[in-house]
Amino acid sequence: MNxxxxxxxxxxxxxxxxxxxxRWLAVGSLVGLIVLSLVWELWAAPLRPGGSLLALKALPLxxxxxxxxxxxxxxxxxVSLMVWLYFTEGVVRAWGDPAPGNWLAMVExxxxxxxxxxxxxHVRLRFRxxxxxx
Numbered sequence: 001m002n003x004x005x006x007x008x009x010x011x012x013x014x015x016x017x018x019x020x021x022x023r024w025l026a027v028g029s030l031v032g033l034i035v036l037s038l039v040w041e042l043w044a045a046p047l048r049p050g051g052s053l054l055a056l057k058a059l060p061l062x063x064x065x066x067x068x069x070x071x072x073x074x075x076x077x078x079v080s081l082m083v084w085l086y087f088t089e090g091v092v093r094a095w096g097d098p099a100p101g102n103w104l105a106m107v108e109x110x111x112x113x114x115x116x117x118x119x120x121x122h123v124r125l126r127f128r129x130x131x132x133x134x
Contacts, residue, residue, distance in 0.1 A: 019129065022122035026076065027068050029115035033086060034061045036108055045101040057089075073126060080119035087112035 040046075041055035060082070067075025090108035097105060 019122060019125045022118045022125060023068070023071060026079070026115055026118035026122060027065070029111050029118060030061060030065055030068060030079070032111045033108065033115065034058050034065075036104065036111065037061065040101070040104045040108075045097070045104055057086075061086075073123065076119045076123050080116050080123070083112050083115050083119070087116075 037058035038055055041057070042051040046052045064075050064079045064082070068079070087109060090105045090112060092105075094102050094105035094109060096102075
């Protein structure tokens with residue numbers, strides 16, 4: 001028996017639209033990070049009244065949005081690495097900022113974890129589906 005057949009014939013208990021769910025979780029988490037960055041730095045807890053230049057941290061998050069919407073595998077891979085910069089910022093600011101900034105930082109950490117998990121799971125599922133199709 002061919003080893004490819006055993007992989008292809010192996011039963012999977014994953015829903016067929018799980019890849020789409022991970023895609024939309026990644027897009028939603030990324031959009032959430034963009035919105036959170038803007039709201040946080042401009043209105044909710046700016047370092048200076050009237051906003052902060054830290055709102056510019058949302059710009060690098062806008063770059064991969066098109067790639068995620070176009071379902072490009074490469075984008076999922078590098079976003080899963082880039083998100084750790086925002087995670088680190090969230091952890092540092094959750095520890096050091098006064099309220100409400102520390103609460104917003106905890107939301108940033110949660111969104112980063114969701115984005116990483118969605119990207120990693122999406123890539124893994126797509127590789128598994130490609131291997132099963134071969």
